[in-house]
């Protein structure tokens with residue numbers, strides 16, 4: 001615990017491993033670390049597979065390091081649904097920072113062993129925050145729910161898009177418009193970038209009111225999402241992106257002077273922990289002493305129904 | 321909490337040669353065996369491999385070296401891990417390695433050595449046998 005706070009890399013790496021593996025000790029350490037969190041700026045980077053997220057993160061690391069800020073990166077890739085294994089390759093694009101002691105990059109697989117719930121990312125971010133890293137950059141692939149999860153966690157959310165991938169339409173469908181603070185239209189060395197930017201701006205403008213309502217709870221009031229063209233392989237547009245990030249940070253910090261804004265954030269954070277605690281508890285109950293097997297037997301012989309049984313199981317938790 | 325320990329392996333490609341096919345095949349088969357594999361790409365120095373292994377909290381490091389520089393690069397990683405107090409990380413490697421070199425590399429702490437043509441099944445069961453999730 002002390003070692004983690006003193007930014008001992010080995011101790012931090014081990015704690016992260018415990019969190020990832022769901023080891024019981026992790027929880028009690030997290031409890032103690034909590035009072036040391038709240039200082040880091042947390043930036044989420046999400047978007048479709050191959051949009052250029054990791055290359056962009058690599059560029060951001062370079063810029064933040066030039067400002068003498070320390071950077072931790074949480075890179076999340078999907079686990080294989082078949083084997084449960086994963087190849088975690090985001091680092092490839094960031095290896096030039098491997099020897100920089102002001103940079104800590106950690107890859108995670110989604111795992112999703114708790115019936116699809118990932119969730120430990122929030123704990124990982126807390127650890128980096130408590131360790132005293134100035135910036136925590138969280139890269140996740142945008143598939144359905146994940147973007148929403150990253151946005152609950154991050155102070156600033158960057159959605160990376162590549163032109164000509166039909167991303168704009170998908171953006172509306174997936175509700176990405178509502179979660180992005182900043183859009184990076186990456187690979188704008190390719191055809192169609194200007195069109196993507198135009199369409200995005202148009203859609204943002206049309207949906208202005210809806211977006212601001214949606215974001216009321218999470219976004220600094222009055223913030224309208226920025227759209228920025230980047231070529232992350234060449235470092236183009238990164239200055240503009242850094243400016244937008246700094247502006248959003250300022251807006252966020254201003255918003256934090258409003259107790260209602262902070263309350264909404266704490267509420268969200270708590271509900272996230274609550275949801276995971278409840279689920280883990282319920283899961284281990286069901287897995288314990290054939291409880292789940294008994295449930296299935298009752299369903300099979302027709303002596304009960306899923307609604308009654310689910311309620312009974314939840315009630316049993318309270319008595320444990 | 322619900323414990324789910326998984327084996328995490330760093331597959332690295334040190335040295336100057338650009339043949340990473342073997343490394344990629346091994347990475348994929350370990351993934352298919354349910355392990356989490358961190359892959360870092362070409363031209364990694366031993367220092368980079370050591371720093372990466374520690375940050376990523378891996379249980380093992382596997383290196384693929386086709387350039388003949390195994391006698392220098394593999395022990396450098398073992399020594400680097402030792403210097404950082406991470407000697408519990410198991411080191412293994414593959415490449416065109418003469419028998420004489422095998423002996424001395426094993427003495428220097430490279431626990432498993434595989435020559436081209438070794439089946440992926442052999443490598444997977446060796447990892448399962450010799451690497452335990454921390």
Ligand SMILES: Nc1nc2c(ncn2[C@@H]2O[C@H](COP(=O)(O)OP(=O)(O)OP(=O)(O)O)[C@@H](O)[C@H]2O)c(=O)[nH]1
Nearest residue numbers: 048049050051052053054055186187188231232233
């Ligand atoms: N032409 C062009 N290629 C780019 C640009 N940015 C990234 N790429 C390339 O796009 C490919 C994917 O880049 P990554 O940074 O790995 O993308 P990612 O979104 O992190 O990918 P996943 O993590 O696999 O979802 C790589 O081959 C990059 O070199 C860009 O601005 N222009």
Ligand SMILES: [Mg+2]
Nearest residue numbers: 053054089090
């Ligand atoms: Mg990536």
